[in-house]
Amino acid sequence: MVSLDRMGLEYREFVNLIDNLHDEILIYDNNFRLLYVNKACERHYGFTQDEMLGLSFWDMVKKYRGWDNSVLPVIYEHKRPVKQKQKTYLGYDVLTIGVPILDEQGEVEYALLNIRDDCNENEVCWRDGLVAEQEDTLDERPDNLIYHSSAMARVVEAARKVATINAPCLLLGESGCGKSLLAKFIHTKGNRADKPLVVVNCAAIPHELFESELFGHVKGAFSGATHARGGLLAKAEGGTLFLDEISELPPAMQAKLLHVVQEMEYRPVGSSQTVSANVRILAASNKNLERMVQSRAFRQDLYFRLNVFDITIPPLRDRDKDILPLLYHFLHYFGIKYRRTKTLTPEAQSFLRQYPWPGNVRELAHLVERMVATTESEVLTIDHLPTSVYQTSLQPLPGHGYSLDDALGGMEREMIRKAQKVYGSTRSVAKALGISQSRASRLIRKHCPPHES
Structure with missing residues (x-):
């Protein structure tokens, strides 16, 4: 937990800030005793903070009719977050959300209530009513790329820079790391955003059909070609052609794609006429193309043509x-x-x-x-994770002769060291791993000597 000192706040300042929130905040212990309420209570019930703190919960409900359909008993009984629309003593329609804080035994230790009304709605201005023009959205974060790391921030910044350039760009990275989303981001931030983005999965098209799919064909070009058909390049005209898994491109097609990239023209199957192509080409690969070039599995000249700009997305583990x-x-x-x-327990978060x-x-x-x-x-724990x-x-143990106790001891040591690194205090480690604080202290002393911590 972050201390107030680290926030740069003194206790009085912090309480004053919470006191002046528009929403009413109440904190109860596990015996219906009100520990804190902010100033919004005056608006809802006509009681001051001191008067509220002096009232029992049941007096507030039964004697003064502070609100109907109280959520607090339900929170204590079901030990889960609860929301309820209510009407307060002074007639305000409010939405109350109650959240239980559970102790190590899973019992309710505190109950936190957030109560929101639409009072002063006319006095509180909508943002759009105060801002005449929309702010510059040049540096807005991509909607579908979720990240906090500086590594991904650099990737997105690089993508933003190449978005307005028509030269080819190569997107590299392991399978599943987000190359397709990055290609979409580059397209939408470029000057071709109002034109099509056509995605071609090079691994999904049979080799014998690739040329026809990409370039199209004229009538009578082959058996069954009863009419002319435009290819994927024609569909991408004016926009962006994204060649995903470019490493799977058939060798014969690599030479023909090289001509398209160099000359910006192509010839439909069965035609003697070339067609100009006005497209931006993006390509992606989860394989090492340089190594494929060295082994002659991928054309060197095509690699250089596609690799005018390259962006590598780091794997999630990094x-x-x-x-x-x-x-x-x-x-x-x-x-x-x-x-x-659904929510995740701290230990499940730590494990993942x-x-x-x-x-x-x-x-x-x-x-x-x-x-x-x-x-x-509703609460997802380590037990809910797939095997x-x-x-x-689990990393394989080196050599032979390791017993089950050795394996379990290694797992225990790894978990304790990682938990101590993430959570720090023995109390937090104990809570994260679901053990007592005394056991956590003993295991930390055992597995995390002072010179290693």
Whole structure:
């Protein structure tokens, strides 16, 4: 937990800020005792803060009719967040959201209530009513690229710079790391954004059909060609042609694509006439194209033509700061899709931040969707993770002669060291791993000697 000192706030300043929030904030202990309420209570009930703190919850409900349909007893009983539309003593329609804070035994320790009304709606201005023009959106973050890491920030900045340039650009990175999303971002930020973005998966088109699919064909070009048909290049006219998995391009097509990139023209199958091409070409690969050039699996001249600019997206394991925002992004996305609200326990978050994610963002998205769709509990724990995650996380032991105790001891040491690094204090480590604080202290002394911490 971040201290007030680190925030640059003194306690009095912090309380004064919370006191002046528009929403009413109440904090109860586990015995219906009000510990804190901010000044918004005066607007809702006509009581001062001191008067509210002196009232019992049941007096507030039964004697003064502070609000109807109280959520607090429901929070204590079900130990889960609750929301309820209510009417206060002074007649305000409010939305109350209550959140329980659970102790180590899973019992309610505190209940936090946030109560919002539409009072002073006419006095509080909408932003658009004060700002005549929209702010410059040149540096806005991409909608579908979720990141906090500086590594991805550099990738997006590089993509922003090449977006307005018509030269080819090569997007590199492991499978599932977001090359297609980056290609879409480059297209939408360029001067061809109002024209088509045509995506070609080079691995999905049969080799014998590739030329016809890309260049189109004239009537009678081959058996079954009863009429002329434009290819994917024609569909991308004026816009962007994105060649995904370019490493899978058939050798014969590599020479023909080289001609397109060099001369910006192509010849439909069966035609004697060339057609000019006005397209921006983006290509992507999850393979090492330089190595493929060395082994003569990919044309060197085509590689150089496509590689005018290149952007490499780092794998997810090298940008752990992106894992948590991605987890919550997909929890929200799939929560809406399946109409299920899910949260992750701190220990599950910690485990997933340490997981190497060989399938990158695609694997993370599929894992979250699976848990949201198939798990009944609203709180997702380590127990809800698929076994494949554990199997990938477990590193093979070197040599022979290791017993089960050796393996379990190694896993315990790894978990304790990682938890101590992430959470720091013994209390936080204990909570994250679901053990007592005394046990956490003992294990930290055992596995994290002072000279290593």
